[in-house]
Amino acid sequence: MINGRGRKAMGGIELTSQKLLDWLNKAISRELQVTVQYMWQHVQWAGVEHYAVSDEFKSIGIQEMKHAEKIAERLWYLGGVPTTKPATITVGGELWAMIDNDIKAEVEAIEMYKTIIKVAEGEGDTTTAFIFREILVEEEEHHDFFISAKEGKKPLVKKK
Ligand SMILES: [Fe+2]
Ligand SMILES: [Fe+2]
Numbered sequence: 503m504i505n506g507r508g509r510k511a512m513g514g515i516e517l518t519s520q521k522l523l524d525w526l527n528k529a530i531s532r533e534l535q536v537t538v539q540y541m542w543q544h545v546q547w548a549g550v551e552h553y554a555v556s557d558e559f560k561s562i563g564i565q566e567m568k569h570a571e572k573i574a575e576r577l578w579y580l581g582g583v584p585t586t587k588p589a590t591i592t593v594g595g596e597l598w599a600m601i602d603n604d605i606k607a608e609v610e611a612i613e614m615y616k617t618i619i620k621v622a623e624g625e626g627d628t629t630t631a632f633i634f635r636e637i638l639v640e641e642e643e644h645h646d647f648f649i650s651a652k653e654g655k656k657p658l659v660k661k662k
Contacts (some may be wrong), residue, residue, distance in 0.1 A: 522625060523582035525618045526573055529634075532614065533570035534588035536607050537563055542593045543600045552597045555651055562644050569637050576633055601652050608645035615641060 540563035547556040574584035592607075594600035615638045622630035 517625070518580040518582075518627065519621075519625060522618075522621050522627065522630070523577065523580060525614075525621055526577040526580070526582060526630075527585045528589075529573050529614060529618060530570055530577065530584050531587055531589040532607070532611060533566050533573060534586075535591050536604075536611075537566040537570060538588060539563075539591045539593055539607065540566060540604065542591075543604070546593065549597070551654070555597075558647060558651075562647065565640055565644070569640070572633060572637065576630055580627075580630070598652070598655055601648050604648045605645065605652065608641055608648060611641040612638065612645060 540559045544556050544559035544563060547553055577584050592603045594603045615634045619631045619634045619638070622628075622634065
């Protein structure tokens with residue numbers, strides 16, 4: 503769906519392809535997904551190991567919500583209408599299942615945002631590419647946190 507604002511803002515010239523608008527909405531869907539996914543993982547903590555990372559789930563969840571807002575603002579400016587539908591939310595039961603779900607979600611984000619940067623640059627939309635570069639830095643930080651947390655699961659010394 504096109505709202506027409508972007509074309510007005512750009513002096514009547516349509517600069518953004520439907521393909522790029524669709525990518526931004528896919529990005530919003532996954533930001534909404536992980537906002538809820540991480541926040542509910544924060545809420546449903548159980549046990550000492552989970553308690554240790556519970557606050558980080560919350561802080562990353564808030565960052566994801568801000569990403570959703572930033573992408574939605576950009577989409578609206580470009581003439582699209584932000585989706586309200588999250589991608590499939592997979593909270594997980596025990597902590598390590600949660601963290602596996604989160605690693606998967608962050609890998610998906612990193613791959614998707616690299617694609618969006620390429621598509622945006624291909625259309626000469628340096629601002630959208632810049633916004634996604636900034637978000638990508640944070641997604642890699644999230645990925646780093648989740649894979650580092652998972653390292654705690656491995657025994658430090660191999661049992662013979
Ligand atoms: Fe994000
Ligand atoms: Fe993330």
